[in-house]
Each structure stands twice: as structure tokens, then as C-alpha cells.
Amino acid sequence: MHFVDWAILIAYLAYVGIDGIRRTRRSSEIEGYLLANRSLPWWAVGLSVMATQLSAVTMIGTTGQGATDGLRFIQFYFGLPLAMVILGVTLVPFLHGANVFTAYEFLERRFDAKTRSLTAFLFLILRGLSCGTILAAPAVVFSSIFGWSIGWSVAIMGVPTVIYTVLGGVQAVTWADVKQMVLVVTAITAVIVVALLKLPVSPDDALRIAGSMGRLRAFDFKFDINEQYTFWSGLIGGTFLMMAYFGTDQSQVQRFLTAKSVEQARSSLLISAYWKIPLQAGVLLIGVLVFVFYLFVAPPMLFNPAHDRRVREAEPAQYQALATQYQNALAERSTAARGVAARDEAATRDAFRAAEKRVEDVRGQALSLAQRVTGQPSNDVNYIIPHFVLFDLPIGLTGIFIAAVMAAAMSAVAAELNSLATASVIDFYRRWVRPSAPDAAYLRASKIATAFWGIFACIVATYAVSLGSLIVVVNRFGSLFYGSILGVFLLAMIPRARSTGAFIGLVAGMSVVTAVNFGRPSVAFLWHNVLGAVTVVVVGMLISAFSRPAPRM
Amino acid sequence: MALLVSGAGGYYGRARHLLSYTTQIADMTSPSKSPPSTTPTFRKTLLRVMAVQVITLVMLWLLQSHYTR
Numbered sequence: 001m002h003f004v005d006w007a008i009l010i011a012y013l014a015y016v017g018i019d020g021i022r023r024t025r026r027s028s029e030i031e032g033y034l035l036a037n038r039s040l041p042w043w044a045v046g047l048s049v050m051a052t053q054l055s056a057v058t059m060i061g062t063t064g065q066g067a068t069d070g071l072r073f074i075q076f077y078f079g080l081p082l083a084m085v086i087l088g089v090t091l092v093p094f095l096h097g098a099n100v101f102t103a104y105e106f107l108e109r110r111f112d113a114k115t116r117s118l119t120a121f122l123f124l125i126l127r128g129l130s131c132g133t134i135l136a137a138p139a140v141v142f143s144s145i146f147g148w149s150i151g152w153s154v155a156i157m158g159v160p161t162v163i164y165t166v167l168g169g170v171q172a173v174t175w176a177d178v179k180q181m182v183l184v185v186t187a188i189t190a191v192i193v194v195a196l197l198k199l200p201v202s203p204d205d206a207l208r209i210a211g212s213m214g215r216l217r218a219f220d221f222k223f224d225i226n227e228q229y230t231f232w233s234g235l236i237g238g239t240f241l242m243m244a245y246f247g248t249d250q251s252q253v254q255r256f257l258t259a260k261s262v263e264q265a266r267s268s269l270l271i272s273a274y275w276k277i278p279l280q281a282g283v284l285l286i287g288v289l290v291f292v293f294y295l296f297v298a299p300p301m302l303f304n305p306a307h308d309r310r311v312r313e314a315e316p317a318q319y320q321a322l323a324t325q326y327q328n329a330l331a332e333r334s335t336a337a338r339g340v341a342a343r344d345e346a347a348t349r350d351a352f353r354a355a356e357k358r359v360e361d362v363r364g365q366a367l368s369l370a371q372r373v374t375g376q377p378s379n380d381v382n383y384i385i386p387h388f389v390l391f392d393l394p395i396g397l398t399g400i401f402i403a404a405v406m407a408a409a410m411s412a413v414a415a416e417l418n419s420l421a422t423a424s425v426i427d428f429y430r431r432w433v434r435p436s437a438p439d440a441a442y443l444r445a446s447k448i449a450t451a452f453w454g455i456f457a458c459i460v461a462t463y464a465v466s467l468g469s470l471i472v473v474v475n476r477f478g479s480l481f482y483g484s485i486l487g488v489f490l491l492a493m494i495p496r497a498r499s500t501g502a503f504i505g506l507v508a509g510m511s512v513v514t515a516v517n518f519g520r521p522s523v524a525f526l527w528h529n530v531l532g533a534v535t536v537v538v539v540g541m542l543i544s545a546f547s548r549p550a551p552r553m
Numbered sequence: 554m555a556l557l558v559s560g561a562g563g564y565y566g567r568a569r570h571l572l573s574y575t576t577q578i579a580d581m582t583s584p585s586k587s588p589p590s591t592t593p594t595f596r597k598t599l600l601r602v603m604a605v606q607v608i609t610l611v612m613l614w615l616l617q618s619h620y621t622r
Binding site for chain 1 (some may be wrong): 594595596598600602604605606609613614615616617619620621622
């Protein structure tokens, strides 16, 4: 990497660190440390909400998914605007008005302590794990760039994030998020522009080529509950997932609890409703443009450089044979792609698709070989964009994009560490261990909890890289129990619901989703949220109908 | 349930907690304490949000239908 790129990266890290430490001044009591004394403006909270959701997984995994699968993934977000609107008039006013630190605290007020503790415990497990996978994404970039082990790469990313989150609390997290969000949007826009400029064909031809391979297919109206991304799973399953994530996940709830008023909290969520789909379309478009770019510039057979090196050393003859086939297939594909650009007709499109299939066949063999040699799944999709960034972007922009990947990771991880610490201290330490300790004890406990979760996330990150496409891993973790937790919050808004019903409903919802997750019956993961929420509400109401009301004074 | 909350709080602590517990239940589900209704500004923003989504989806649809064959 050029020294200019290094300078950008180091300057960014130094700036985030110094700014985080500067924020420690206003975080000397627990309300300030965890909720910024409920004083933040809506636009800062809104950008923080977006930054928390947009992680390095988005920058690496989703862009890679755009290159291999096209715009199809955008359907995942179709329910988001609707979810934000529903939350704006339901859960947000309740949670903000209740003056709570965590969303789960609210459940004890409505139901009982065991419902609160179970949901908070699920959050800790779920977020602790997903925090690790989010940290793993930039670690992939670092290991790819510098040849360091994943463990070291995780530490380089994780340690500065933990330090500024421990020292600065939610103030540091939110204001860092604002700057990081600006950097991320700048980098995405710049890469789209540069990718368009570097293509040897016009943007219209590039889109035509991508379209002929189905990369611009953003809508699939087929109703199939086994299909991961369709219009219906995105709209219905996505609405439930987004409502659960933004309305009941402490990492997001804590963002809008820092807003000055209910009105400002609502407005902060609407920023995501406005910009999430266009921004995500931009992220996927980067992948599509990279796919077109590599039709004309020969890409490596294996994007993962470590696997490439090991296969080359372990099976030199087989590697060489495949490499020769690959080069021939690439040359044919490039000619066929130019054919589509010159004359867009059925024959040229068919020739292009056949050539693409030959390339994918050879690559498939190379990936199988890599898996056999290394004993690990290759996850090559996560290395496509890092390769493009390092070898094909101009000096300066490489540094900006890598800083943006780091920014995305740090903002998401910082917010999650902050919320994990909040749930640990408020829902467990203060609730069960020391209910009436002085403020300073909770502040100290929050800092220790932040550091603990930071270390936990680093350990998970070290092993998460081999679990599969990062984006799918995170969303799978997320979908397992989100729907059930949302169901409990929905029950809380029904006056006839009782605490026993809520608890048994939650256990029933989780059981159904777990069974479905193991394929009995098989259902695509976005539908898990609908199943979980509906099961909790139905079982919860049935049990409540036969339960006595809680005693009232 | 509420008695579990204030292990060190004594009788008054427990009673106070129980009282606040019932009040807060009312906050959550009672129609008289329903969340603040939406303001004209919020409704206007909602309309804008929906307009932006519709425009984005139409553009994506045009992109797909024009280039995908």
C-alpha cells in the first residue's frame, strides 16, 4: 500500500482515538456515560443509528454479494421504512417516555423479572456473537493486505475501539458514529464514480452486460418460503426483523434513548427510513460494477491470497492446470462481454452466459481444491472487494476505503459494546447483584463490562471468519431469536396479556424458531422473525386467557 | 415479582417499588396514557419517507426491466 494510503489510515485512527478520549469529560456519571443525559440532537442520533447498522460486513460482505449475486439482496431491506414508521408511533414513545436505560427494563415493569432477564440474556448472547462477526470482517481485509494472522488483525481493530468506548461511553460512540458515517458515504460514492470511470465500456453498456447475467434483478415476486431473498420475504419478514432490531435490540434502542425528546427519537429513526435503501443499493452497485470490471481485467482464480498461496504450494501441478484453463475461460468471457456491449441480442447474451459458466466451473474446481488443501471453507466472496480496493483503486482512495471499512466496523462494534455493557450492568448487576450501589460503582462496572465484551468479541471474531459469508452469519444469528423478542414487546402493548403468558410465549416462540432453523420444516431465515413473533403473541394470549391477573395495589 | 427487586430496600422500599410497578403498567397499556399522538410535522415527514421509497423502488424496477433480459 502507498504511504499516502498509510497516512490516511493512521490519521483516521489517531483522530478517532483522540476524539473519543476528549468525550470522557461529560461521562462522569452513569446517566451521562450510558445515555448522554438524554441530550443528543436527532440528526446525530439518526446517523448513529445508521452507522451502528452499517458495519464492515456491509462494506465487504454485501459488496461481495453484489459482485456474485447482483442487486437481489436489496429486497432484504424493503420492510425497513415501514418498520421505522410503525416503531415511530408504537415502541419509541413508550420506551423513550419510560425513562429506562434498557428496553428489557421496560419488560419487567410490564411483566416480570424473569421475562426481562431472559430477553436481556438473549440479547447478550446474540449481540456478543454478532459483535465478533462484525469485527471479523475488517480483520479479513487486514489479513489479506498484510498477511497477518486473523488474531492480530482482530486485535488491531478491536483494541482502539474498546479503548475509546470504555473511556468515552455513549458520547464518544455517537459522535464518532457521525464522523464515521460521513466517511463511509464519501467512500461509497467515490468508489462508484471511480469504478464507472475505470470501466472500458460506457456505463450503459456496463449495465447491459450486468443485466444480461441477472445482476440487476432487484425484485423477485415469487412467493417461496424457502427462498432467502424475495420481495415478500423482504417486505413481510424484513418488516418484522427491522422492527425487532430497531425497536427491541438494545444496541439500537440505546441510540434513540439518548435523544432529547420522543419527537427527536422518532425523527432519528426516519433518517434510516429515508436513506437505507438508496445507500444499500449503492453498496450493492459497487459489487455489480466490480463484477463488470473483472470481465475486462483478469481477476485472480482465488481472491483469498492465503488460500491461493497454500494451494499453489501444496498442489502445484493441479493449480497450474486449473490456472491455464481459467485464463482461457477468462479470455473467452471477455470477448463475449464485448460482444454483448457491441450487439445486445439473444445470441451474444447466450454466448456470454456460456463463457461465464465456464469461468465459474473452473473457479468452482479451484475453490474445492482450496477447501481440500486448507481444510477451511474458502469464503472467497469476502475477498473480492478487498482485492479490488488494493490493486485497482487509485492512490488515496484505497486508504479512504480501508479507513471507511474500519470506520464502519468501529462504529458498529463500539455501539454494541456500549449496549452490551448497559444490559450487563442495568439488567443483571444492578438488578440482581447490587440494587442500591452508588452511581460510581455502576459507572465502574459499566467500564469493566465494556472491556469484557470487547475481549469476548475479539475471541469470537478470531473464529467467525471460517463460518461462511459474513453477512449471512450475522443475519442468521440475528434472526434466530429476534422475532420472539419482538413478540414479547408486542404482547406488552396488549392490556390482557399476562406475565406468565409472555414468558411461556417467549419460550414457545424460541422453540419453534430453533426447530425451523434446524430444518424441521425448512423455512428461509427472514421468515423466522414472523414465525417467532406470531408464535409468542398467539401462545402468550392463549396462556394469558387462562391466567389470573398480576396482583395490583 | 416486585418483591425480588428491592432485596435491600426494606418494607418501604418494597411498597414504593410495587406502587411504581403498578403505575408503570398503566403507562404501558392504559388508553389514558397512550403515547403522544403524531404531530403534523411527523406526518409530513412520513409522507416524504414514503415518497423517497416509492421513487427508489421505481428506479430499481426500471433498472431491472430495462437491462435484464
